[in-house]
Amino acid sequence: MSLNRLSGNSALLIAALAIVVLAGVQGFDLYFGREKAIALNIRHIEQNDRMFAEHVARSLDSIDILLDEMSIVIQEGGHWKYWDPETGHQLLKSRLSRALPQVRHLLIFDAAGNQRHTSFAERPPSINIVDRPYFKALVAGAERSRYGPYKGRNSALPTYAMARRLGRERLEGALVVAIEPAYFEAFCRSSRPYGDFETAIVNPEGRILTLCRSLADEAESRPAKPGDDFRKVFGDGELEGMPLDANRNVRQTKRFVLATEPVAGHNDLSIVSVTPRGVLTQDWREQAVRTILLAGFALLTLLAAGLLIRYHLRKLASVTAALRASHESLGQRVELATRELENRRNEALRMADAKSRFFAAASHDLRQPLHALQLFLADLSRLTQDAEQRVLVERIESASRSIAEQLRSLLDISRLDMSNITPERKRLALKDVFSQLADTYAAPAEKAGVRLLFRPRDVQLETDPALLLRLIGNLIDNAIKFAPGGTALVCARWRANAVRVEVRDNGRGIAAEHQGEIFDEFFQIENRARDPNAGLGLGLAIAHRIARLLGASITLRSAVGKGAVFSMTLPCITGKAIASAGSEAAAIPSIILIPASELDLAASQGLSERARRWGYKVIATDNVTAAWRLLEVERGIPVLLHTGSCALSAESQSLLRQYPGVVITGEDCAMPELGAYHLREPVKPARLRALLRSLH
Numbered sequence: 001m002s003l004n005r006l007s008g009n010s011a012l013l014i015a016a017l018a019i020v021v022l023a024g025v026q027g028f029d030l031y032f033g034r035e036k037a038i039a040l041n042i043r044h045i046e047q048n049d050r051m052f053a054e055h056v057a058r059s060l061d062s063i064d065i066l067l068d069e070m071s072i073v074i075q076e077g078g079h080w081k082y083w084d085p086e087t088g089h090q091l092l093k094s095r096l097s098r099a100l101p102q103v104r105h106l107l108i109f110d111a112a113g114n115q116r117h118t119s120f121a122e123r124p125p126s127i128n129i130v131d132r133p134y135f136k137a138l139v140a141g142a143e144r145s146r147y148g149p150y151k152g153r154n155s156a157l158p159t160y161a162m163a164r165r166l167g168r169e170r171l172e173g174a175l176v177v178a179i180e181p182a183y184f185e186a187f188c189r190s191s192r193p194y195g196d197f198e199t200a201i202v203n204p205e206g207r208i209l210t211l212c213r214s215l216a217d218e219a220e221s222r223p224a225k226p227g228d229d230f231r232k233v234f235g236d237g238e239l240e241g242m243p244l245d246a247n248r249n250v251r252q253t254k255r256f257v258l259a260t261e262p263v264a265g266h267n268d269l270s271i272v273s274v275t276p277r278g279v280l281t282q283d284w285r286e287q288a289v290r291t292i293l294l295a296g297f298a299l300l301t302l303l304a305a306g307l308l309i310r311y312h313l314r315k316l317a318s319v320t321a322a323l324r325a326s327h328e329s330l331g332q333r334v335e336l337a338t339r340e341l342e343n344r345r346n347e348a349l350r351m352a353d354a355k356s357r358f359f360a361a362a363s364h365d366l367r368q369p370l371h372a373l374q375l376f377l378a379d380l381s382r383l384t385q386d387a388e389q390r391v392l393v394e395r396i397e398s399a400s401r402s403i404a405e406q407l408r409s410l411l412d413i414s415r416l417d418m419s420n421i422t423p424e425r426k427r428l429a430l431k432d433v434f435s436q437l438a439d440t441y442a443a444p445a446e447k448a449g450v451r452l453l454f455r456p457r458d459v460q461l462e463t464d465p466a467l468l469l470r471l472i473g474n475l476i477d478n479a480i481k482f483a484p485g486g487t488a489l490v491c492a493r494w495r496a497n498a499v500r501v502e503v504r505d506n507g508r509g510i511a512a513e514h515q516g517e518i519f520d521e522f523f524q525i526e527n528r529a530r531d532p533n534a535g536l537g538l539g540l541a542i543a544h545r546i547a548r549l550l551g552a553s554i555t556l557r558s559a560v561g562k563g564a565v566f567s568m569t570l571p572c573i574t575g576k577a578i579a580s581a582g583s584e585a586a587a588i589p590s591i592i593l594i595p596a597s598e599l600d601l602a603a604s605q606g607l608s609e610r611a612r613r614w615g616y617k618v619i620a621t622d623n624v625t626a627a628w629r630l631l632e633v634e635r636g637i638p639v640l641l642h643t644g645s646c647a648l649s650a651e652s653q654s655l656l657r658q659y660p661g662v663v664i665t666g667e668d669c670a671m672p673e674l675g676a677y678h679l680r681e682p683v684k685p686a687r688l689r690a691l692l693r694s695l696h
Contacts, residue, residue, distance in 0.1 A: 014306070045257065048192070049261035053262065055187055056263050057265050059102045064144075070095055081173070083117065088116065093120075105155070110173045111173055113132075115128070134147035135174055146161060146266075148179070158181055158227065194279050198235075198274045199271065200273075204268055205244075206230055208229075211225075211226065230272055235274045245260055256274050259275075424466075435454075440469075441476050444480055450480045451487040453488070455492065461571075467546050471543050471547055474546075475503040479503055479507070483507030504565045508561065509563050553568060594639065595620070624651045627655065637662070641664050642664065660677075665679075
């Protein structure tokens with residue numbers, strides 16, 4: 001009990017350790033999964049910023065190309081200062097229509113900074129840009145300049161300007177493009193990776209040119225606009241004071257991730273994006289919740305399994321203890337029950353044998369007085385002249401014949417049950433058997449008004465002629481009895497290396513519910529009152545036993561009102577078998593008798609005589625060693641008589657394993673598997689002969 005209790009506690013401990021290990025593994029997996037999710041989303045942000053920077057660079061490069069082309073066209077004309085307002089407006093407007101949507105206005109200013117021509121109006125407002133940093137750079141000798149953000153004087157909107165110098169030797173004017181920052185904001189919103197995501201185009205001071213705020217702008221506490229320092233308005237002010245790195249860089253604070261991407265070819269501009277860390281781990285958190293729930297369920301299941309195993313182990317311990325307690329008494333009860341069953345079986349066998357012996361003795365003892373009675377009746381029949389007395393004598397003769405037939409049947413059935421009949425197999429022609437049957441049953445058939453027909457085959461059989469005649473005769477007698485005024489046909493049909501003998505009649509037939517009982521002793525379908533003149537119902541039972549003794553079986557096909565067909569299949573001798581019969585007889589092995597005691601020596605004499613009648617050569621030996629030497633030089637079947645003891649010597653067991661044979665012991669002995677047949681006393685001759693035939 002303590003061992004099973006220990007096993008139950010061990011199961012619980014193993015379950016607890018498994019829970020701890022699983023929880024630890026799950027924790028490590030969640031931690032590294034979180035770091036992996038953050039790294040993956042940061043790469044996603046960097047790719048988005050890089051794409052945005054490339055778009056800004058291509059947009060500004062296209063504006064540079066436009067400015068270069070326009071400056072060449074204007075300077076080659078040389079008279080732009082004398083254009084009337086309509087000419088300048090149409091030229092700028094036509095070139096702007098072929099430009100990109102990021103351009104708001106295309107403007108021309110003179111050397112004094114006064115606005116001369118615009119793309120948006122034929123007569124533009126009178127403004128001066130001499131104070132603008134990009135114009136000051138051109139005055140200082142630069143070929144191109146840019147600046148922003150600032151508030152445009154034409155549109156009053158946040159603007160970023162790109163300018164080109166007009167005039168080769170000296171400054172004659174400036175060609176300026178006012179860029180529309182809202183264009184970049186629209187592009188950013190269409191490609192943003194997350195809803196809670198802020199990005200902007202900034203100048204070297206961190207001032208916003210254009211921005212793309214979170215979709216939750218209305219909930220923001222800090223409004224933002226172009227010109228603001230993004231570090232003060234992004235990230236709820238957590239980035240304020242952080243230096244701006246114009247190179248590609250990623251920095252993280254407690255709550256946000258800041259990514260910086262330079263705009264290629266435009267060193268004064270950078271793309272910055274600010275993303276809450278919670279956004280980067282949002283998918284991971286959802287997956288983590290699902291994983292934790294699943295792991296929790298698995299841990300609870302594991303714990304429940306451990307408790308259930310512990311419960312069953314304890315229950316098994318109690319059951320084992322109960323089984324152990326009842327094991328000894330159960331073995332004794334089984335032994336007593338087995339012995340009781342064996343005693344009852346032996347008693348039943350003795351009773352069956354006594355019954356058969358009684359019937360045989362009674363039938364044999366009654367045949368002599370019955371025969372004398374029939375002789376007396378014959379004399380009385382000759383002496384009786386009175387008609388009335390003759391009728392009485394005929395009735396007595398009929399009764400005596402019925403009694404004689406019934407006694408004959410009882411004697412036959414008892415002899416078959418006791419295995420006192422050994423088939424004496426001979427070669428015979430089937431047509432000769434049919435001829436004898438025709439001579440025997442022609443008169444009874446004629447008396448019953450039955451047309452008896454025979455259809456033989458020219459085949460040779462090897463069987464017992466008397467038993468075969470009795471077998472087929474019983475079937476013919478049954479057909480005559482149950483087909484009065486009809487037809488009975490006895491025929492033979494070919495089968496592969498065999499012949500099928502059939503007895504057919506067109507009588508009343510046999511109902512399906514009786515077909516399994518007609519081969520039983522004393523069973524008669526239409527004689528339930530046991531009329532003595534109708535026989536005892538042993539004809540088919542005797543036929544069934546004879547067929548089994550000859551190695552055949554009787555089959556029945558019948559239906560009510562359609563007659564019956566009894567058939568059996570017998571092996572026939574082919575021409576090849578007839579030619580080799582002599583050589584086969586010479587190939588029959590000898591029987592090596594090995595008696596184990598003086599008592600077995602006396603029993604071996606009767607066995608020797610019977611085996612010689614079966615056609616075997618019998619050699620008796622004194623011991624196992626002599627039999628072994630004999631089997632080494634001559635082909636034989638060892639037959640060991642060991643009725644005095646159930647224990648075989650090691651030498652006997654070794655002999656039977658090498659040379660399979662037959663062991664005959666007492667009725668209560670059990671033998672191990674030795675490769676030999678085991679028979680118990682009393683031995684049935686038919687069974688022994690069948691085993692010897694199978695061994696050779």
